[in-house]
Amino acid sequence: NAGVTQTPKFRILKIGQSMTLQCTQDMNHNYMYWYRQDPGMGLKLIYYSVGAGITDKGEVPNGYNVSRSTTEDFPLRLELAAPSQTSVYFCASSYRDRVVPDTQYFGPGTRLTVL
Amino acid sequence: EDQVTQSPEALRLQEGESSSLNCSYTVSGLRGLFWYRQDPGKGPEFLFTLYSAGEEKEKERLKATLTKKESFLHITAPKPEDSATYLCAAPSGGYNKLIFGAGTRLAVHP
Numbered sequence: 001n002a003g004v005t006q007t008p009k010f011r012i013l014k015i016g017q018s019m020t021l022q023c024t025q026d027m028n029h030n031y032m033y034w035y036r037q038d039p040g041m042g043l044k045l046i047y048y049s050v051g052a053g054i055t056d057k058g059e060v061p062n063g064y065n066v067s068r069s070t071t072e073d074f075p076l077r078l079e080l081a082a083p084s085q086t087s088v089y090f091c092a093s094s095y096r097d098r099v100v101p102d103t104q105y106f107g108p109g110t111r112l113t114v115l
Numbered sequence: 116e117d118q119v120t121q122s123p124e125a126l127r128l129q130e131g132e133s134s135s136l137n138c139s140y141t142v143s144g145l146r147g148l149f150w151y152r153q154d155p156g157k158g159p160e161f162l163f164t165l166y167s168a169g170e171e172k173e174k175e176r177l178k179a180t181l182t183k184k185e186s187f188l189h190i191t192a193p194k195p196e197d198s199a200t201y202l203c204a205a206p207s208g209g210y211n212k213l214i215f216g217a218g219t220r221l222a223v224h225p
Binding site for chain 2: 033044048090092094
């Protein structure tokens with residue numbers, strides 16, 4: 001099991017460019033999440049998905065879009081990149097809600113710089 | 116509004132010097148409390164889940180405890196390899212969504 005994988009590891013964008021951050025999990029998890037982490041701050045939820053074709057906004061969704069066409073993949077799209085989107089992005093996944101909350105497992109992250 | 120706060124922001128210890136990290140939370144109907152370890156340039160790595168007040172879990176030199184208002188991560192006789200940022204998180208809003216504290220950066224020096 002590779003777990004949660006993310007590509008690319010690093011990327012530099014110019015203001016106004018667009019890109020897609022890729023995330024794949026091989027644990028057959030129902031739920032997937034995108035977070036951003038800024039220095040000295042906790043992780044902030046951008047978007048999440050509870051299954052193929054179902055996505056919803058998190059705490060900081062502006063400037064981002066997501067789609068989920070398969071159980072395994074959950075790409076994050078940045079349109080018209082802005083310097084405020086400079087951050088480290090983490091993808092995570094978990095099983096569905098059960099009697100108690102299930103653990104989220106994280107990918108290695110993508111470090112994005114917008115200049 | 117649900118909130119998770121960690122203290123201290125940073126902690127420097129000598130090898131072998133035990134200490135505790137604090138995670139306080141204001142979450143309606145707490146359904147669990149998660150601890151993660153994050154090394155520089157890596158994603159968070161799951162350590163523990165605590166589900167009810169009074170519960171304790173241990174792993175090597177780490178022990179996590181939970182009360183009705185806060186959780187502690189106790190580090191006994193730490194080693195330099197324990198240096199990392201430790202994050203705590205609480206479920207909020209269903210679908211296993213988590214809100215995270217800002218973390219405690221731990222540095223253990225030989």
